[in-house]
Amino acid sequence: MFFQKEIETMPRSKIRELQLERLKWTVAYCYENIPFYHKRLSDAGVTPDKIKCLSDIQYIPFTTKADIRDTYPFGLFGKPLKEIVRIHASSGTTGKPTVVGYTRHDLDVWSDCVARLCTAVGTTDEDIVQISFGYGLFTGALGLHYGLEKIGATVVPASSGNTQKQVMLLKDFGVTALVSTPSYALYMSEVAKEMGVSNDELKLRLGLFGSEGCTPEMRMQVEKGFGLFATDNYGMSELMGPGVSGECEHRCGLHINEDHFLAEVIDAQTGDVLREGESGELVVTTLTKEGIPMLRYRTKDITRLHYEPCACGRTFARMEKTTGRTDDMLKIRGVNVFPSQIESVLISLENIGPHYQLIVRREGYMDTLEVRVELIDSSLLDHYGALEQMQKTIKSKLHTVLGIDCKVSLIEPKSLERFQGKAKRVIDLRGQGNA
Amino acid sequence: MTINQLSVFIENRRGRLAEITNILKNNEVDIRALSIADTKEFGILRLIVNHAQKAADVLRAEGFTVALTQVVAIGIDDRPGGLAAAMEVLRDNEISVEYMYAFISRAEDTAYVILRVADNEAAVRIFTENGFKVMCSDEF
Numbered sequence: 001m002f003f004q005k006e007i008e009t010m011p012r013s014k015i016r017e018l019q020l021e022r023l024k025w026t027v028a029y030c031y032e033n034i035p036f037y038h039k040r041l042s043d044a045g046v047t048p049d050k051i052k053c054l055s056d057i058q059y060i061p062f063t064t065k066a067d068i069r070d071t072y073p074f075g076l077f078g079k080p081l082k083e084i085v086r087i088h089a090s091s092g093t094t095g096k097p098t099v100v101g102y103t104r105h106d107l108d109v110w111s112d113c114v115a116r117l118c119t120a121v122g123t124t125d126e127d128i129v130q131i132s133f134g135y136g137l138f139t140g141a142l143g144l145h146y147g148l149e150k151i152g153a154t155v156v157p158a159s160s161g162n163t164q165k166q167v168m169l170l171k172d173f174g175v176t177a178l179v180s181t182p183s184y185a186l187y188m189s190e191v192a193k194e195m196g197v198s199n200d201e202l203k204l205r206l207g208l209f210g211s212e213g214c215t216p217e218m219r220m221q222v223e224k225g226f227g228l229f230a231t232d233n234y235g236m237s238e239l240m241g242p243g244v245s246g247e248c249e250h251r252c253g254l255h256i257n258e259d260h261f262l263a264e265v266i267d268a269q270t271g272d273v274l275r276e277g278e279s280g281e282l283v284v285t286t287l288t289k290e291g292i293p294m295l296r297y298r299t300k301d302i303t304r305l306h307y308e309p310c311a312c313g314r315t316f317a318r319m320e321k322t323t324g325r326t327d328d329m330l331k332i333r334g335v336n337v338f339p340s341q342i343e344s345v346l347i348s349l350e351n352i353g354p355h356y357q358l359i360v361r362r363e364g365y366m367d368t369l370e371v372r373v374e375l376i377d378s379s380l381l382d383h384y385g386a387l388e389q390m391q392k393t394i395k396s397k398l399h400t401v402l403g404i405d406c407k408v409s410l411i412e413p414k415s416l417e418r419f420q421g422k423a424k425r426v427i428d429l430r431g432q433g434n435a
Numbered sequence: 436m437t438i439n440q441l442s443v444f445i446e447n448r449r450g451r452l453a454e455i456t457n458i459l460k461n462n463e464v465d466i467r468a469l470s471i472a473d474t475k476e477f478g479i480l481r482l483i484v485n486h487a488q489k490a491a492d493v494l495r496a497e498g499f500t501v502a503l504t505q506v507v508a509i510g511i512d513d514r515p516g517g518l519a520a521a522m523e524v525l526r527d528n529e530i531s532v533e534y535m536y537a538f539i540s541r542a543e544d545t546a547y548v549i550l551r552v553a554d555n556e557a558a559v560r561i562f563t564e565n566g567f568k569v570m571c572s573d574e575f
Binding site for chain 2: 375376377378379380381382383384387409410411412413414415
């Protein structure tokens, strides 16, 4: 199903034409209206007339989260506040949040983009959709909210928290689709079970998940927990919020709304643009944004791009599910470790729960990784041998994938923290004195 | 002729035993025997109680991982060599013990041994044949 079929199935040549036209507009708009970009572009010797073809984008300097922070709060806005109708900010865990602003036109584009990806996974005006993202400065909730209203779905703005009530609403309202982080959906399904609410009593058929990465294995757990079809969408407040890209029913990558975003993948170290299919950091340029346009924004998310048309008929480029973030990457004894690699191993194991925690310590000059998992299989309790064997199995599987040894700790069920927003599963204690 | 034993997975954290025993107290479960084996990080608490199924249910409801296993309980003479006699029988019949624990009873001259072996039926038969008293649940 399509929300804007003509655009979503445009021939590639037309997409590139449109992107070039809009890239020229965006560069000129930034150059003329935003002192920060004027200086940045001038320093790099890029004037708007230098952009003749799409690959000329490589001459434009990158923009980072730090640039947004340094110009806090409104320094990167392209319009006076009189024309800004909404402000959002990212969950800045360190220091000042990153602030973004939207013109009325931006909000309209935003809800179109979200409406497209909701429609692509089969959401219709028949659906009752519960949004269990926290409402507020965070873009997730309101982004999905307006997109879903646009397609005529019945929106239940449940926000996050009070999980028992969330389950009650799912059941009593006959909610058919759920918007949340995958980890919160998983927790909600646990709570539903504790409350004695079985999947037969629920009408949930569709999950629209986002705001945090999740491995295919984790996704299967969520699907099993609620008996629904789980789909991913992707975005970030710096670029717009949710709606940058999303899966279709075929789930073979996330279609990027290329009429509004120009995506590149770069080598995170050298900054070189990589070819189609090569894995690297996603860099996105907004093509129509007025409130806070972004030139070559470094997302820190790691993915690959594919340009061949999808079975669904969409011609927009697809990005693979992100496999981690450049800043998620743990360097343990010199080895690059992504938490998603560990998650894939853990979730494939039957005797432990889907929740986990990774603790990195420095002991002497040595980094150590502890993987904490919840033991749920009571049949292993009959003798120690079985428990030890399981620890060994996990250890050796992790060693195969990561190439390093780690310590595996079995802990009691439900003793790891459950998350209502983005899960925080990594605790890095290095550099904290005698950690 | 076997009895129900609870195995509870517990992390080595302060207060966990107090929590478990309080849950049992609040549900009026009486503990007959217990054994705890531990490693540095976690332990397995093994319990013989008056209402095994109920105890398992309430502990599971509180989020514990609990297994119910059938084990063999025998009565032995409470005197030097009492346990040795029982072990000899097992040795002679090639039955190996995975774990066991013992406690003395209210009766002065008897002690009880709880045994986890691979083949309960064989152990019960052999103990009976050799004159040991094999206990059933209501005898505790």
